[in-house]
Amino acid sequence: MKSTLTAGVLAACVGLLVSQTAHADAIKVSMTVDNAYALFVGNRSAATTFVGSDGNWPSVESYSFNLARDAYLYVVTASDLTQAQGFLGQFENQTSGYKFYSQNPQWQVMSTGLGPNAPYTGSAADLQLLSNEIQDANGGGNPSQGWRSFTAGGANGSSPWGAMSGIDSLASWVWYAAGSCNRNNPTLGGCDAGEWLVFRIAVAATPDNPIPDNPISSTVPEPTSFALAGLGLALAAALRRKKV
Ligand SMILES: [Ca+2]
Numbered sequence: 635m636k637s638t639l640t641a642g643v644l645a646a647c648v649g650l651l652v653s654q655t656a657h658a659d660a661i662k663v664s665m666t667v668d669n670a671y672a673l674f675v676g677n678r679s680a681a682t683t684f685v686g687s688d689g690n691w692p693s694v695e696s697y698s699f700n701l702a703r704d705a706y707l708y709v710v711t712a713s714d715l716t717q718a719q720g721f722l723g724q725f726e727n728q729t730s731g732y733k734f735y736s737q738n739p740q741w742q743v744m745s746t747g748l749g750p751n752a753p754y755t756g757s758a759a760d761l762q763l764l765s766n767e768i769q770d771a772n773g774g775g776n777p778s779q780g781w782r783s784f785t786a787g788g789a790n791g792s793s794p795w796g797a798m799s800g801i802d803s804l805a806s807w808v809w810y811a812a813g814s815c816n817r818n819n820p821t822l823g824g825c826d827a828g829e830w831l832v833f834r835i836a837v838a839a840t841p842d843n844p845i846p847d848n849p850i851s852s853t854v855p856e857p858t859s860f861a862l863a864g865l866g867l868a869l870a871a872a873l874r875r876k877k878v
């Protein structure tokens with residue numbers, strides 16, 4: 635019984651180790667922004683790859699990736715500060731079958747206060763500028779004093795945008811309720827939330843753990859070292875049992 639249990643624990647630990655070190659999730663993001671955005675892939679502290687940009691709010695764009703569990707998606711946005719502004723999107727982890735929307739707490743937003751000229755070219759200079767802003771926000775030293783939550787406005791289909799095909803009607807338009815924006819619904823009425831804004835989502839984000847990089851939990855071991863520690867404990871337990 636004991637050896638079977640130990641073998642099971644060992645197998646589970648090895649399985650966890652393999653899944654955490656070699657696993658990549660198939661991710662599909664469908665989105666649009668009023669007025670414009672640029673999409674980047676990176677990690678917790680930097681944007682490393684420019685994916686693309688779009689400045690046409692009535693079109694929904696879809697992007698598919700195979701991303702490691704510690705990867706992040708970053709969305710840099712620009713607003714013309716008139717009439718309305720918003721982000722509408724859905725995030726599908728096709729590996730785990732998990733799907734959620736722009737108004738869910740897995741998304742975060744921060745303001746740079748640098749004005750309307752967001753970095754859109756994907757040049758090395760843009761990646762460096764965006765990475766600097768990400769690190770400022772991680773340290774709480776940016777205008778929004780860290781990463782914040784969105785505030786939801788109307789659902790997909792609501793005025794003034796109408797229905798956006800390619801995104802479920804369960805999704806809502808969201809924006810950052812700060813600066814001159816209406817705190818109850820920052821998507822309506824032209825306003826400046828501290829442009830330009832950066833949105834992000836961690837591939838590993840879940841409803842129970844929407845902010846896996848929360849500084850409060852930064853003392854928790856990384857998944858890989860945690861798995862290794864678990865493996866070591868299981869081995870130690872197995873050795874102890876052999877002695878007895
Ligand atoms: Ca678009």
Ligand SMILES: [Ca+2]
Pocket residue numbers: 668669713714715716717718719
């Ligand atoms: Ca606008």
